[in-house]
Amino acid sequence: MLKANVYVTLKAGVLDPQGEAVKKSLHVLGYAAVEEVRIGKFIEVWLNEADSETVAAQLKEMSDKLLANPVIEDFRVELVGVERP
Amino acid sequence: MKFGILVFPGSNCDADCYYALKDVIGRDVEYIWHKETAVTGFDALVLPGGFSYGDYLRTGSIARFAPVMPAVVDFARQGGLVLGICNGFQILLESGLLPGAMLRNRSLRFICDTVPLKVEQSNTPFTNQFAPGEIIKLPIAHGEGNYFCDPATLEELRRENRILFSYSSADGEVCEAFNPNGSVANIAGIMNRQGNVLGMMPHPERWVESILGGEDGLRVFASMVNWLERQGVPA
Numbered sequence: 001m002l003k004a005n006v007y008v009t010l011k012a013g014v015l016d017p018q019g020e021a022v023k024k025s026l027h028v029l030g031y032a033a034v035e036e037v038r039i040g041k042f043i044e045v046w047l048n049e050a051d052s053e054t055v056a057a058q059l060k061e062m063s064d065k066l067l068a069n070p071v072i073e074d075f076r077v078e079l080v081g082v083e084r085p
Numbered sequence: 086m087k088f089g090i091l092v093f094p095g096s097n098c099d100a101d102c103y104y105a106l107k108d109v110i111g112r113d114v115e116y117i118w119h120k121e122t123a124v125t126g127f128d129a130l131v132l133p134g135g136f137s138y139g140d141y142l143r144t145g146s147i148a149r150f151a152p153v154m155p156a157v158v159d160f161a162r163q164g165g166l167v168l169g170i171c172n173g174f175q176i177l178l179e180s181g182l183l184p185g186a187m188l189r190n191r192s193l194r195f196i197c198d199t200v201p202l203k204v205e206q207s208n209t210p211f212t213n214q215f216a217p218g219e220i221i222k223l224p225i226a227h228g229e230g231n232y233f234c235d236p237a238t239l240e241e242l243r244r245e246n247r248i249l250f251s252y253s254s255a256d257g258e259v260c261e262a263f264n265p266n267g268s269v270a271n272i273a274g275i276m277n278r279q280g281n282v283l284g285m286m287p288h289p290e291r292w293v294e295s296i297l298g299g300e301d302g303l304r305v306f307a308s309m310v311n312w313l314e315r316q317g318v319p320a
Contacts, residue, residue, distance in 0.1 A: 014233060015267065017189045066150070069143055069179065071186040072233055 002047050004059045005078040008068045009040035043067055052079050086313050087113040089127040091157065091173070093148045094119065098134035098170065101290040106131075109293045110306050119151040128313050129166035130157060132173025134226070134288060144187055144229045145175035154180060166210050166309055167282045171227055174274075174284030183277055183284045184242070185234035191267025195228040199298065200265055202273055202287060203253040206246050209276060210312035211283045214304035220257045221301035223287035225265065225273075230286040232268035232275075242275055250274035250285055 010016050016038050023037040045062070049055050059077045068075040088106045092099045099116065106114045117124060119137075124130060138147035148154070154176075161167045161182050169177040177183045190196060201222050204215040215221065234242070242248050250273040254263045264271045266286075274285030289302030 015188060015191065015231075017191050017193050017231070017267070021193055066142070066146060069146070069186050071178075071184075071235075072188065 001082050002049060002052060002055045003080050003082045004045040004047065004055065005080065006043040006045060006059065006063060006067055007040060007076045007078070008043065008063075008073050009075070010038060011072055011074055014072045040073075046082065055079060086128050086310065087115065087126060089115055089117045089124055089130045091130060091132045091153060092116050092118055093135070093137035093151060093176075095137045095139055096133050096135035096172070098172075098288065098290060101288075102131050102133045102170070105290040105293040105303070105306055109303060110310060112310060117153060119148070119153050121153045122156060124153065124156045124160050127160070127165070129168065129309055130160060132157075132167070132169040132176050133290070134171030134173060137172055137176065140172070140229075143179065145172060145177075145179040148172075148176045149179040158182065161277070161282050164279065164281050166313065168211065168305070168309065169282070169284040170288055170290065171230075171286055174286055175229065177282060177284045182282050183275055184238045185232055185269075185275070187229045188231040188233050188267070189229050190227070190231050190265075195226075196230070196265055197224075197226045198265065199224045199292075200287070201253050201255045201257075201263070202250045203257050203259055205248050205251055206276075209249060209280060209283070209308075211276070211305055211308050212249050213311055214308040218257065220253060220255065221304075222292070222299055223289060223302055224291045224298070225287050227266070227286055230266040230268065232266075232272045232286070234269055239269055242272075243270075245278060247276045247278065247280075248272055248274070249276055249283060250287065 018039045019037040026034045063075040204219045207217045252271040289305035292299040292302035
């Protein structure tokens with residue numbers, strides 16, 4: 001069984017209002033060194049499939065189609081082997 | 086002439102669209118449930134506002150894969166009129182029928198307001214009942230109406246006269262000071278290249294009678310009716 005960690009991040013140049021708000025809040029808390037905050041999504045997908053090449057190809061397809069929006073987001077997929085629960 | 090109103094789980098402006106088209110304009114209207122796989126016998130489709138599928142992941146991202154959507158895309162590709170309002174606009178963006186994407190409002194606040202809009206183009210199926218450059222008012226109600234596209238796409242939208250509505254001042258000034266949500270170039274509504282698909286964040290269906298605040302929204306639907314009457318039923 002394989003698990004995929006999918007990291008979805010906003011493309012460079014796309015405004016991140018959430019990140020801006022969190023940055024301001026961190027400044028209020030006294031973390032003056034904070035220059036920038038960008039917020040993305042972390043998606044975990046468990047697959048009943050052992051072949052990592054197949055899974056990698058499937059995850060790329062899933063991310064292109066649904067998990068990320070290529071107009072505003074980039075994605076990165078990490079595969080890890082996991083024990084069947 | 087028959088209009089179809091798509092209904093997804095979480096759509097909540099479908100009844101307002103129905104009222105506008107049926108009771109105010111007096112046309113045939115039918116709801117189309119998201120599980121349908123055909124949209125035959127319709128002259129125009131409306132994707133209403135709401136929070137389809139809870140807006141999980143991204144607004145419109147799940148609705149875009151609803152069983153009915155391949156038929157909607159076919160309908161649009163064959164030239165059928167498609168109007169997406171608010172969440173409907175977000176669905177059209179996710180489905181690729183319109184370019185760009187929606188981001189959270191710059192303020193991070195859900196905005197519920199009535200704002201002035203400049204009608205940028207009046208020679209379209211959706212705006213032919215407006216005067217060129219006319220300033221109208223329509224309600225907006227969204228948390229993610231911050232329209233984004235890359236500079237090349239913006240240039241194309243401008244060159245091809247596909248921006249139909251811009252957020253403006255009451256005098257028609259289109260600038261940052263009158264941009265409620267952070268949209269690129271104050272964009273409130275855009276059309277596809279073929280000119281038969283419009284996505285807009287403001288809600289025309291909520292302003293169709295003076296008792297509701299105004300009637301400017303009525304003319305979006307009246308434009309579609311007028312267009313269909315002049316052009317005949319699309320193939």
